[in-house]
Amino acid sequence: KKLSSAGFVLVELNENNHLKYKNSIKDTLSCLTTVGELPDSVFSNVVNQWVENKHIYNPILVVEKCSGKVIAIGTILVELKLIHNGGLVGHIEDIAVNDSHQGKGLGKVLLEYLKNLGVMKGCYKIILDCDEKNVEFYKKCGFSRCGVEMEYRP
Amino acid sequence: KKLSSAGFVLVELNENNHLKYKNSIKDTLSCLTTVGELPDSVFSNVVNQWVENKHIYNPILVVEKCSGKVIAIGTILVELKLIHNGGLVGHIEDIAVNDSHQGKGLGKVLLEYLKNLGVMKGCYKIILDCDEKNVEFYKKCGFSRCGVEMEYRP
Ligand SMILES: CC(=O)N[C@@H]1[C@@H](O)[C@H](O)[C@@H](COP(=O)(O)O)O[C@@H]1O
Ligand SMILES: CC(=O)N[C@@H]1[C@@H](O)[C@H](O)[C@@H](COP(=O)(O)O)O[C@@H]1O
Numbered sequence: 001k002k003l004s005s006a007g008f009v010l011v012e013l014n015e016n017n018h019l020k021y022k023n024s025i026k027d028t029l030s031c032l033t034t035v036g037e038l039p040d041s042v043f044s045n046v047v048n049q050w051v052e053n054k055h056i057y058n059p060i061l062v063v064e065k066c067s068g069k070v071i072a073i074g075t076i077l078v079e080l081k082l083i084h085n086g087g088l089v090g091h092i093e094d095i096a097v098n099d100s101h102q103g104k105g106l107g108k109v110l111l112e113y114l115k116n117l118g119v120m121k122g123c124y125k126i127i128l129d130c131d132e133k134n135v136e137f138y139k140k141c142g143f144s145r146c147g148v149e150m151e152y153r154p
Numbered sequence: 155k156k157l158s159s160a161g162f163v164l165v166e167l168n169e170n171n172h173l174k175y176k177n178s179i180k181d182t183l184s185c186l187t188t189v190g191e192l193p194d195s196v197f198s199n200v201v202n203q204w205v206e207n208k209h210i211y212n213p214i215l216v217v218e219k220c221s222g223k224v225i226a227i228g229t230i231l232v233e234l235k236l237i238h239n240g241g242l243v244g245h246i247e248d249i250a251v252n253d254s255h256q257g258k259g260l261g262k263v264l265l266e267y268l269k270n271l272g273v274m275k276g277c278y279k280i281i282l283d284c285d286e287k288n289v290e291f292y293k294k295c296g297f298s299r300c301g302v303e304m305e306y307r308p
Contacts, residue, residue: 029237036239046240056210057234079231080211083183083248085190086200091245094237119308126306129283138304149301150292152280154273 003109007066010113013059013073018047021061024070024098032096058117062097062106072097072106076114078121090118090126111141157263161220164267167213167227172201175215178224178252186250212271216251216260226251226260230268232275244272244280265295 003010011017013025022043029035050057055078062072074095081087092114097107118126129149130138157164165171167179176197183189204211209232216226228249235241246268251261272280283303284292 025236033237035237036241038236038239042240043236046234046236049234053207053210056207077233079245079247080200080203081248082179082192082197082200083187083189085192086196087190091233093233094235115306124307126308127283128304129281129301130304131301135302135304141306143304143306145302146305147283147285147303148289148299149303150282150284150289150297151300152269152295152297153278154280 003062003106006104007064008071008106008109009063009065010110011061011063013047013050013061015044015048015051018044020068021063021070025061025073028070028073028096028098029094031099032094058114060110060113060117062110064101070098071101072110074110074114076118076126078118078123084124087124088122090114090121090123092118092126092128095128107137108141111138115142157216157260160258161218162225162260162263163217163219164264165215165217167201167204167215169198169202169205172198174222175217175224179215179227182224182227182250182252183248185253186248212268214264214267214271216264218255224252225255226264228264228268230272230280232272232277238278241278242276244268244275244277246272246280246282249282261291262295265292269296 026035026038050059057075057077059075061070064071075093077091077093079089079091081089115126135145180189180192204213211229211231213229215224218225229247231245231247233243233245235243249261269280289299
């Protein structure tokens with residue numbers, strides 16, 4: 001498809017491929033927020049817990065074929081609820097596109113993929129929280145404003 | 155403490171107590187949103203999956219001692235991330251207070267409990283999404299506005 005002919009491929013992050021992608025994942029996530037040291041032990045522990053809970057965590061990478069580098073990353077966390085008759089809600093989280101590849105539509109392709117994954121898993125809605133400055137981008141991906149995100153930091 | 159002398163108690167929802175509380179849980183959740191039929195099989199399946207993933211789901215009930223009924227319910231879903239050095243984020247979800255007991259401060263007590271639980275588990279932040287009309291309530295619980303919630307409904 002479009003992505004492939006442009007030289008990129010979607011890859012599920014897993015226990016076998018994660019160390020190979022570690023540096024470019026850190027680099028890409030640092031375009032979103034603080035990543036920290038993230039030593040191999042911590043990195044592998046997170047990925048292993050995600051893999052053990054595959055029905056909940058779904059981390060997806062956009063990889064540049066020629067360099068083998070991760071250019072974008074994101075996940076959809078699938079939450080099981082009592083409301084809506086034991087319904088599922090998909091939470092799209094930690095969407096990052098590397099600054100070196102902004103403006104190529106890779107974020108939108110990743111979002112469409114994660115949205116479809118949530119729909120296929122049966123989510124009655126898919127939500128995300130973002131900065132005011134990213135609202136327009138998510139509107140282009142089919143999302144609408146629906147509430148206020150509030151936070152408490154210890 | 156205050157809650158107890160007022161005739162209420164905090165209870166963790168689990169595989170042993172859930173059927174006893176089912177009717178009043180449905181009644182309380184229906185003050186928040188659509189609950190649906192929620193037959194015993196579906197209800198037990200959700201609770202069992204929550205119990206199997208205790209490090210992620212933390213459903214808490216406020217029970218009225220004299221009647222044994224659930225008056226308020228809520229959860230904190232603990233998400234493991236790569237960002238913030240393998241950090242944890244607490245998502246407060248599905249907070250409902252029965253209409254019959256609004257205005258007694260039970261929602262605030264529940265929120266404080268869930269917030270503390272998130273802090274104890276090491277969350278670097280605790281977030282929630284709410285309607286504009288509930289922003290003032292969550293401000294009283296120590297939360298601040300920080301972003302926009304966006305949704306996609308298939
Ligand atoms: C749609 C999307 O990707 N939203 C992200 C959220 O998933 C991420 O966890 C947060 C990190 O910010 P923080 O470092 O301030 O917690 O930023 C944005 O809200
Ligand atoms: C803090 C809090 O309790 N927020 C709830 C959220 O957890 C719940 O899932 C949603 C249900 O609404 P829905 O039925 O439209 O999905 O309502 C509110 O946003």
